[in-house]
Amino acid sequence: MWADALVIGIKLAVGIAVLMTMVPIMVWVERRGSALIQDRLGPNRVGPMGLLQPVVDAVKLITKENLVPVGVNRFLYLLAPTVALLVAVSTFIAIPFGKGDGLSLFGYLVKGLIVAPDLNIGILYVLAIASLGVYSTVLAGWASNNKYSLLGGIRASAQTISYELAMTISVVGVLMTSSSLRLDDVVAHQEGAWLWVIPRWNVFPQLIGAITFMVAAFAETNRLPFDLPEAEAELVAGYHTEYSSMKFAAFFMSEYVHMTVSAALVTVLFFGGWELPYVGVIGSGWTAAMCSLAVFAFKVALILWFFVWVRWTLPRFRFDQLMAIGWKAMVPLSVLNFILVGVLIASGMI
Amino acid sequence: MVTYVFLVAAGLAVVFSLVAIVHRSPIVNVLSLVLVFFALAAIFAIAGMDFLAAIQLIVYSGAILVLFLFVIMLLNIGWAERLGSGRPLQAFLGLVAATGLGAAVILAATRVVPDLGTVLPGAEKGTVFPIGRALLGSHLFAFEFISVLLVAAIVGAVYLARRDD
Numbered sequence: 001m002w003a004d005a006l007v008i009g010i011k012l013a014v015g016i017a018v019l020m021t022m023v024p025i026m027v028w029v030e031r032r033g034s035a036l037i038q039d040r041l042g043p044n045r046v047g048p049m050g051l052l053q054p055v056v057d058a059v060k061l062i063t064k065e066n067l068v069p070v071g072v073n074r075f076l077y078l079l080a081p082t083v084a085l086l087v088a089v090s091t092f093i094a095i096p097f098g099k100g101d102g103l104s105l106f107g108y109l110v111k112g113l114i115v116a117p118d119l120n121i122g123i124l125y126v127l128a129i130a131s132l133g134v135y136s137t138v139l140a141g142w143a144s145n146n147k148y149s150l151l152g153g154i155r156a157s158a159q160t161i162s163y164e165l166a167m168t169i170s171v172v173g174v175l176m177t178s179s180s181l182r183l184d185d186v187v188a189h190q191e192g193a194w195l196w197v198i199p200r201w202n203v204f205p206q207l208i209g210a211i212t213f214m215v216a217a218f219a220e221t222n223r224l225p226f227d228l229p230e231a232e233a234e235l236v237a238g239y240h241t242e243y244s245s246m247k248f249a250a251f252f253m254s255e256y257v258h259m260t261v262s263a264a265l266v267t268v269l270f271f272g273g274w275e276l277p278y279v280g281v282i283g284s285g286w287t288a289a290m291c292s293l294a295v296f297a298f299k300v301a302l303i304l305w306f307f308v309w310v311r312w313t314l315p316r317f318r319f320d321q322l323m324a325i326g327w328k329a330m331v332p333l334s335v336l337n338f339i340l341v342g343v344l345i346a347s348g349m350i
Numbered sequence: 351m352v353t354y355v356f357l358v359a360a361g362l363a364v365v366f367s368l369v370a371i372v373h374r375s376p377i378v379n380v381l382s383l384v385l386v387f388f389a390l391a392a393i394f395a396i397a398g399m400d401f402l403a404a405i406q407l408i409v410y411s412g413a414i415l416v417l418f419l420f421v422i423m424l425l426n427i428g429w430a431e432r433l434g435s436g437r438p439l440q441a442f443l444g445l446v447a448a449t450g451l452g453a454a455v456i457l458a459a460t461r462v463v464p465d466l467g468t469v470l471p472g473a474e475k476g477t478v479f480p481i482g483r484a485l486l487g488s489h490l491f492a493f494e495f496i497s498v499l500l501v502a503a504i505v506g507a508v509y510l511a512r513r514d515d
Contacts, residue, residue, distance in 0.1 A: 124404035131412025
């Protein structure tokens with residue numbers, strides 16, 4: 001009982017610490033990465049290679065004036081950034097980031113330290129909580145009493161609803177192959193290789209599903225090329241125009257946390273989770289847990305770099321193009337993937 | 351323990367559904383409805399129906415109520431008009447009908463669910479499988495028929511929304 005409570009406490013603390021540490025790291029990667037892509041230097045004054053720049057940024061944001069504009073709906077205005085951060089952080093709990101079988105600590109069998117404990121709805125929990133993220137942008141847009149904010153909020157809700165559909169349908173294909181909603185079962189199903197060459201990752205038979213899921217993830221996290229809710233050329237800053245200091249930072253952090261969670265989901269669903277191709281799991285017990293954690297972190301890091309790479313390569317879409325892509329390309333493609341997976345399963349190929 | 355969690359969730363559901371009806375700001379109405387659905391999801395979860403809890407959040411809080419909020423913001427409805435007492439007879443009839451319906455629901459609930467204690471703690475674990483088997487097994491016809499109905503509704507909506515070219 002108490003050991004279980006302790007495990008849950010440790011997992012929450014570590015999870016939040018990891019997510020909150022990912023934010024400054026990703027900010028640094030993004031700024032240096034954009035500089036690399038655009039052939040500039042990027043921030044290089046503070047610390048070696050500008051590594052301390054995020055610390056300085058955080059101090060700047062904390063010490064800025066905490067402004068609440070006149071004419072806002074005060075309660076909802078303050079609620080919106082809270083919801084943004086809460087939703088972003090709580091989706092991470094259900095994601096298994098390593099092999100956690102048979103771990104014991106001082107002779108006590110620890111369950112659920114790395115894999116979420118006995119959550120038989122797994123992916124549905126993540127989707128359910130993530131679908132609530134739209135409230136933060138919508139509320140921020142409405143409560144700010146600013147037309148640019150409102151336009152940003154309305155865009156955000158339309159965009160999220162449209163792409164959620166494609167995202168969910170592309171997840172269904174993965175769930176069909178592993179015939180389980182539990183994310184650790186999804187990872188376990190991707191062990192081994194076909195003909196000793198191709199890893200049994202879902203991305204190979206379900207390339208279309210992987211692509212639609214990634215595109216939908218870009219849209220759900222409001223990242224370029226789909227950052228229409230905060231298009232600075234037309235909407236000042238969109239739904240967070242009226243937010244300053246740490247309230248703005250909450251939105252900023254939640255974007256990067258969402259990105260990390262999306263990258264972790266892509267890894268688990270399509271790239272074999274913590275499985276090292278051709279090797280499988282190294283050792284057992286704590287060795288296996290730590291090695292699988294390292295493999296998982298490496299894969300997530302690669303996908304996060306992909307997010308940054310795309311952001312600084314592609315221009316922003318127009319809003320009607322965004323809607324057209326969502327409804328006329330992504331939804332039909334994800335349905336196509338769904339049918340293909342069904343055919344492959346029926347013919348016994350996967 | 352489970353009973354207390356249930357009582358808190360049920361109490362929150364009742365309080366916020368009252369707020370959803372009574373408050374004059376449509377935005378607050380929708381937001382309190384979100385909290386009602388949260389409380390209902392919590393009740394499903396402590397009854398062991400994790401799948402229903404997740405679906406409740408995905409479908410209602412994540413999709414339908416966002417659409418509500420979207421429409422309210424597009425129409426920019428500030429404050430709802432307080433309905434006057436222009437039609438006292440209708441108001442009285444409505445009250446009688448609502449009371450009767452409430453009484454019928456409570457009666458039915460007490461008959462069908464005689465004891466909360468026997469039903470609440472983990473009625474059936476892992477409810478994804480039973481629900482899936484029921485939907486694609488014994489209830490396959492109804493399931494497919496509903497999807498035909500939904501397709502008809504979508505076609506109707508597209509027909510109504512089309513431009514006159």
